[in-house]
Amino acid sequence: MFRWTRYAGAAMALALAAGCGGGDDDDGYVLPPTPKVTGAEGFWAGKASTGYDVALAILDNGDTWGVYARDGVIHGAVHGTTISADGRLRGSGAQFDLAGNTVASRAYEGTYATQKDIQIGFGFDAFSGTYSAAYEQPASLAQLAGTYRGMGVSTGAANMPVTLSISANGAVATEPMQGCTAQGSAAPRPGGKNIFDLRIAFAGDACALGHGAIATGVAYYDSGRLMAVGLLPSQIQGFAFLGGK
Template identity: 30%
Template sequence: MKKIHVASIVLAFSLSACGGSSSSTSTSATPNNPQSTATAEGFWSGTTNTGRSISGLVLDDGTTWFIYTSATNNQLIAGAIEGNGVSNNGSFTSTNSVDFNLEGAGVRTATVSASYTPKQTLTGTVSYPSAGNLTFTSTYDASYETTPNLALLVGNYSGVSAVKAGTEAGVASVDANGNFQSTGTSGCKSSGTISPHKKGNVYNLTLQYGPSPCATPGGTVTGVVFYQATTSQLFGLAINATRDNGLIFLGKKI
């Protein structure tokens, strides 16, 4: 893998539809389990005070997964934020978030404080111990309320992934049982499983890296997968158990 100097993963689909836009959900339009009307749960998409685009989700258990773009180019992914938060009467707080930054800042701890109107808006601040604050505003994406369809993901993908050590192009595949296989240009092989999350239009991901030349031989990461049917693109976010390394993956079906 090559060392990351700048944000190097091209964001080829609209951040406003990271989970599949409302117009694309006809391919998986079965009503999902009723979503909470009192929490910050859902897909969210918006912008930061520094001109970045930000998009991601809050799961039913309060787990958060967000991606953000470069401040100078909204077609480049600059990092991802993962954490666990609590919704309470219009206030959402995560005190254990981790920012996996691809612009040279590395892995940073963060606190997220936000206010929300269920299924409408989520507005808040990401605070870093030694790097100031980042504010954001976002709106709800109703595609979260459709049922995930594993059959849509089946196929082969060409894409790029990033871990702390760098980025790498490669190919991946998903079969009808949700088995995931990937091979990078370095020869690094990984395998895992994808399965529909119990609630929301999102999938669970567990991935294990093979031996060297993988940057983290034998390591395991867990996270989530989004799929956008209109562009046939798969996007994955995952983190390891110690939360000091993660994975960002973007692939297009071939």
């Protein structure tokens, strides 16, 4: 069964402002325009018919990442590719049962209204979500910076409390977790929207993904909440984190 989940607090809409500075062409300043969102691109928050909460990000290149959880416990993640046009979407990818250490290939299809709502069916399950306007905010490492406390899980390991810090220059680090630490970086994506490319390296013999393992993925920030998810190059192991400042 393919299960998706909603990310708590992700549906808050944020106002965006754009304007022009005064003066002539030499000293005037024009704020960059709001990044254009087309198709099913964006961050979506909703509920699966099986009761799981879903956090789903569809990027401008179709790359798709998600986390599903229940009662604050992360059960798994998803990664795939989505094609969307004229209110319809389809895609394929993998569902990662992180605690159970299993991976399943999935195909899906559905409908959407750009920047409004989305419905995706998976045969035995369905996800219905709403759009988060925070996705359109220009990416800001200054806003992303802070200390987040929440739950994290890696393939083959149980959920555990994680404290994760991000500096103003995008450096990422966790406090030691039972003999394992993680360090890396977060950087704005070329499209400039409020989602970041993420690279995390794990160190310690107790790390579920192995000492020296490097995972890449995305981080999404909204109103003090953070979702981070990544995979190893093998694309069959990874991690997920949900937390807040």
